[in-house]
Amino acid sequence: MQKAKVxxxxxxxxxxxxxxxxxxxxxxxxxxxxxxxVRFTEATAISADGSVVVGKTVQADGSEFGSEIAYWxxxxxxxxxxxxxxxxxxxxxxxxxxxxxxxxxxxxxxxxVFLARVDVNGMVTDGNSVTGMRFAGAISADGxxxxxxxxxFPTTAETRIIRNLDxxxxxTAVPIVVEELNDQNELVNVNVQGVATATNSDGxxxxxxxxxxxxxxxxxxxxxxxxxxxxxxxxxVGVSDDGLxxxxxxxxxxFLSMPFVWKKGELNIRELSTGAYTQVVxxxxxxxxxxxxxxxxxxxxxxxxxxxxxxxxxxxxxxxGEVLFTGTNTSGNFQIQTVAGLSADGKFAAGWGTxxxxxxxxxxxxxxxxxxxxxxxxDGVNVDTGDFLGWINISSPPWVYVYSLxxxxxxxxxxxxxxxxxxxxxx
Numbered sequence: 002m003q004k005a006k007v008x009x010x011x012x013x014x015x016x017x018x019x020x021x022x023x024x025x026x027x028x029x030x031x032x033x034x035x036x037x038x039v040r041f042t043e044a045t046a047i048s049a050d051g052s053v054v055v056g057k058t059v060q061a062d063g064s065e066f067g068s069e070i071a072y073w074x075x076x077x078x079x080x081x082x083x084x085x086x087x088x089x090x091x092x093x094x095x096x097x098x099x100x101x102x103x104x105x106x107x108x109x110x111x112x113x114v115f116l117a118r119v120d121v122n123g124m125v126t127d128g129n130s131v132t133g134m135r136f137a138g139a140i141s142a143d144g145x146x147x148x149x150x151x152x153x154f155p156t157t158a159e160t161r162i163i164r165n166l167d168x169x170x171x172x173t174a175v176p177i178v179v180e181e182l183n184d185q186n187e188l189v190n191v192n193v194q195g196v197a198t199a200t201n202s203d204g205x206x207x208x209x210x211x212x213x214x215x216x217x218x219x220x221x222x223x224x225x226x227x228x229x230x231x232x233x234x235x236x237x238v239g240v241s242d243d244g245l246x247x248x249x250x251x252x253x254x255x256f257l258s259m260p261f262v263w264k265k266g267e268l269n270i271r272e273l274s275t276g277a278y279t280q281v282v283x284x285x286x287x288x289x290x291x292x293x294x295x296x297x298x299x300x301x302x303x304x305x306x307x308x309x310x311x312x313x314x315x316x317x318x319x320x321x322g323e324v325l326f327t328g329t330n331t332s333g334n335f336q337i338q339t340v341a342g343l344s345a346d347g348k349f350a351a352g353w354g355t356x357x358x359x360x361x362x363x364x365x366x367x368x369x370x371x372x373x374x375x376x377x378x379x380d381g382v383n384v385d386t387g388d389f390l391g392w393i394n395i396s397s398p399p400w401v402y403v404y405s406l407x408x409x410x411x412x413x414x415x416x417x418x419x420x421x422x423x424x425x426x427x428x
Contacts, residue, residue, distance in 0.1 A: 026326040027369040027376050031074045031362040034058060034082050041360030042072070042080075044351040045107075046098050047342040049142040049202070049288065051349025052076050053102025054364055055083075055095035056341070071095040071107050071115075073123050076364070077385070083107075086117045086128030097149075100142030100202070100345065104166065106149075107137055114149065116172055134161040134174035138198040138209065142242075142288075142345060146204025148197035149174070160193040160209060177207060179223040193223060199239050202288060202345065206244030208237040217247060217265070227269050235261065235270065239286030239293075242345065246290035250282040258282050260295050260309065264316060273309050276321045281307065285343030285350065292347035293318060296340050304337045306350065306365070324350075326365060327374070335361075373417035389417075 031054060033042055044056040054074045071083040071092035083092045083105060092115055095107035102119070109115045109130060114137045117128035131137075131147075136158070138149040145166050152158040161174035176192035183189050195211025207218045208226075213234035215226040226247065228235050237249035244265070251261045251270065260283035261270040275281040278297030285294040293309040309320030338360070340352035350365040370377035372395045377384045382396040394402040399413040 024368050025371055026324055027366040027371055028326040029076075029364045029366060029376060031364060032080055034060070034070075034072065034080050042362040043339070043353040043360055044074075044341045044362040044364070045094065045096050047344055047349060047351040047364070048098050048102040049100035049345035050102070051344035051346065051364075051366075053098055054351045054362065055098045055102075055105050055107070056351075056353070056362055057094035057107075058082075058362075069093050071105070073098075073102070073105055073119050074362070074364075075102060075121070075123060078121070078123055081119075081123030083117055083119075083125060083128075086115060086125050090115050090128065090130050092117075097137045097140045097147065099140045099144035101144070104140055104144045106131070106140055106147055108135075114174075116147065116166070129172055131163065132171065132173045134163075136196060138196065139200050140166075141200050141204035142202040143204070146200055147174075148177070148200050148204075148207050148209075150196040150209075152196075154196075158194070158196050158211075160195055160197045160207075162197065162207070164204065177218060178221065179218060180221050181223075190221075193218065198237055201240045201244045202242040206240055208240045208247050208249075210234065210236050215247075215249065215263075217244075219244060224265075226263050238283050239343070241286060241290035242288040243290075246286065248283050248286040248290075248293050250295075260293060262293065262316070262318065271316065273318055274320065278305065278307065278321060281321070284340045284352075287343055287347035288345035289314075289347070292343065293320075294340055294343040294350050295321070296337070296352075297321065299323075304339075304354075306337055306340045306352070324365065324367075327371060340365075373414040 040059040042058040044054050047054050057069050058072050059069050071094055072080050073083055074080040085091050091110045093108045093110050095105050097106040106116045114131040114134040116131055118126050120126055134149050135152045136149045140147045147163050149161050150158040160177040162177045163169050163174050178190045180188050181191045195209050197207050197209040200207045215235035215237050217224045233252045235251055237247050239248050247263045250258055252258045259275050259281050260273040263270045281297035283295040291311045295307045297307055299305050306324035307321035309318040311318045335356045337354040340350055343350050348367050353360055353362045370381040372384050375384045375386050382394055384393050390403050392404045400409045401412045402409050
């Protein structure tokens with residue numbers, strides 16, 4: 002008989018009961034670009050369906066700081082560079098993505114916004130610069146609207162928008178316009194100043210900020226989201242699919258930050274509890290408006306991912322609850338630095354942290370099925386174990402069906418270690 006690092010037969014270390022796969026929050030490292038000396042990787046946005054994450058990676062190129070390049074990552078496909086899209090436009094950082102992950106926007110090395118169309122395998126099929134836009138805040142989930150600004154500074158910038166992206170040619174952003182009464186009591190069109198940061202699923206509602214105030218726009222009408230007299234400013238980060246709920250971060254004159262939520266028809270914002278955490282900020286809102294994602298520092302000044310939940314839909318959010326997770330990149334020195342966004346269904350989040358000094362982009366899968374530290378497919382029974390056994394089916398533990406062998410093997414989860422599983426294989 003021979004010794005190998007896979008399980009092919011039932012001759013093992015005795016008969017053990019196979020553990021049932023557990024459900025937990027799974028932190029999935031996104032890896033790096035293939036064949037590229039990468040210094041660090043950050044995630045900045047996640048698609049509405051949670052399958053695609055975009056951001057930037059810094060490659061070592063011999064210079065002091067390296068070269069920053071936008072990337073696109075999809076579960077099961079991996080990371081692909083958006084480094085140079087058609088029209089010889091070199092990308093710098095991806096900041097927005099459509100609901101299905103096929104449209105990406107961000108900043109190019111020239112400071113202009115780029116827009117790229119990507120197929121399901123991460124290959125860029127089309128791309129170009131966007132005239133008149135210097136910051137891409139968000140792309141609607143349906144992929145038809147992009148919002149942003151003429152610059153990234155809210156006191157000097159003017160909001161920008163492109164509707165009907167699928168038909169727009171050339172890609173020219175125009176000011177977001179609302180109707181206001183002038184001094185003569187006449188209804189006139191006015192360009193909205195500030196930065197548009199988010200839009201709902203169909204692009205009909207837009208939120209953003211200018212100076213210290215936040216705004217919501219619908220049907221060419223702007224509503225100012227009222228802040229407390231002690232606030233220095235409000236920064237919206239998300240709006241629900243129906244456009245009724247807005248979430249963001251409130252900063253105070255005492256240099257504190259805390260998340261807030263606002264609902265259409267209400268005069269003032271609602272503050273969310275920060276619990277025992279400090280420097281708390283909101284980073285994302287689910288499509289139904291019931292889940293808010295954020296981050297804050299614990300008593301030891303360590304960054305933590307946080308959630309606030311409104312299970313009953315009554316506007317009362319419980320939290321913050323700290324996101325505990327298992328999975329890849331969770332060694333003792335892994336530390337979350339930023340959570341960057343929440344999927345529309347509230348089942349996925351993205352961000353980046355540090356591992357042994359390196360910046361690592363990740364995706365969190367909430368309430369995921371996990372078998373022996375491997376993330377199960379959404380069906381809960383199929384698992385990709387990569388170089389270990391490939392795809393397996395775990396529906397009959399402790400027996401595991403290995404597709405490449407077309408057979409069952411006896412493999413309790415306890416047998417599987419980080420380096421594999423040593424067992425005896427029959428002749």
